[in-house]
Amino acid sequence: MTGKTAAQLQGVDDSFELMGRTPEIVDKFNVAMVELTRLVTPNVLQSYDFSGIRHLMDVGGGSGELLGVIAQQNSKLRGTVFDLPRCAEAAGKHLRQIGVDDRVEFVAGDFFKAVPAIADAIILKSIIHDWDDVRSVAILQNCRKALPDGGKLLLVERLMPERPSMADEDREQALSDLNMLRGPGGLERTERQYRELLDQSGFELVTSYPAGRFNVIEARPA
Numbered sequence: 001m002t003g004k005t006a007a008q009l010q011g012v013d014d015s016f017e018l019m020g021r022t023p024e025i026v027d028k029f030n031v032a033m034v035e036l037t038r039l040v041t042p043n044v045l046q047s048y049d050f051s052g053i054r055h056l057m058d059v060g061g062g063s064g065e066l067l068g069v070i071a072q073q074n075s076k077l078r079g080t081v082f083d084l085p086r087c088a089e090a091a092g093k094h095l096r097q098i099g100v101d102d103r104v105e106f107v108a109g110d111f112f113k114a115v116p117a118i119a120d121a122i123i124l125k126s127i128i129h130d131w132d133d134v135r136s137v138a139i140l141q142n143c144r145k146a147l148p149d150g151g152k153l154l155l156v157e158r159l160m161p162e163r164p165s166m167a168d169e170d171r172e173q174a175l176s177d178l179n180m181l182r183g184p185g186g187l188e189r190t191e192r193q194y195r196e197l198l199d200q201s202g203f204e205l206v207t208s209y210p211a212g213r214f215n216v217i218e219a220r221p222a
C-alpha cells in the first residue's frame with residue numbers, strides 16, 4: 001500500500017543491508033538459498049554447455065553452490081564466486097570441501113560499485129529478480145564493464161509468462177513476484193522484460209534455454 005519494501009519502511013533502502021544487521025537471519029537465508037539452488041543445478045547443467053567458458057564468475061554467487069557443481073563437471077574451468085564479504089567463510093569452506101578450491105576462488109565486493117574484470121563469462125542466479133529496474137540496470141552495467149566484447153552473460157531466473165494461467169507453476173511464480181516486491185523490492189519478469197533490461201544495460205539477449213522451472217538466459221555485449 002505504501003509502495004515501499006519492508007526494509008524501506010524501517011528506513012533502510014537495501015533489504016540485504018538490513019538482513020546483514022542480524023547474522024542469524026543471514027545464515028538462515030544463505031542456507032535456504034543453497035537448498036533452493038541445489039534443486040535446480042542439475043537442470044542448469046543439462047540445459048547449458050559450459051565447456052566453451054574459460055573463467056566463469058558467479059556474481060552474487062553466495063557460498064558457491066552453483067559454480068562449485070559447474071566446476072566439478074567442467075574440469076578445465078576456472079571460477080570466481082563474487083559476493084558480499086559475509087559469504088567468504090561459507091564459500092571458502094564449501095569450495096574446499098568439494099575439492100575445487102584450486103580453480104575456484106571467492107572475491108568479496110559490492111555489485112553496485114564494481115565487478116572485477118577477470119572472467120570471460122558471468123552468471124547471475126536469482127539476482128536480477130531481487131531488484132527493481134534501476135538497480136538491475138546498475139548491476140548489469142557493472143557486469144558489462146567487467147566483460148570483454150566477446151564475453152557472455154548468463155541469467156538464471158524463472159520467467160513470468162506473458163499471460164499467467166491458473167496452473168500451479170504460474171501461481172507459484174505470482175507468489176514469488178509478490179515475495180520479491182515485499183522483500184527486496186524486485187519482481188519476476190517476462191522474457192520481453194529481461195530483453196528490455198538487457199538492452200538498457202549494453203547487452204543483447206541471444207537465447208533462453210529452459211532449465212526445469214528456471215531458464216538460462218544467454219546474452220552477449222551489444
Ligand SMILES: C[S@@+](CC[C@H](N)C(=O)[O-])C[C@H]1O[C@@H](n2cnc3c(N)ncnc32)[C@H](O)[C@@H]1O
Nearest residue numbers: 016033037060061062083084109110111125126
Ligand atoms: C537471492 S540470493 C542468490 C544467491 C545465489 N546466486 C543462489 O541463487 O543461490 C542473492 C545474493 O546476492 C548477494 N548480494 C546482495 N547484495 C549484494 C551486493 N551489493 N553485492 C554483492 N552481492 C550481493 C547476497 O549476499 C546473496 O548471496
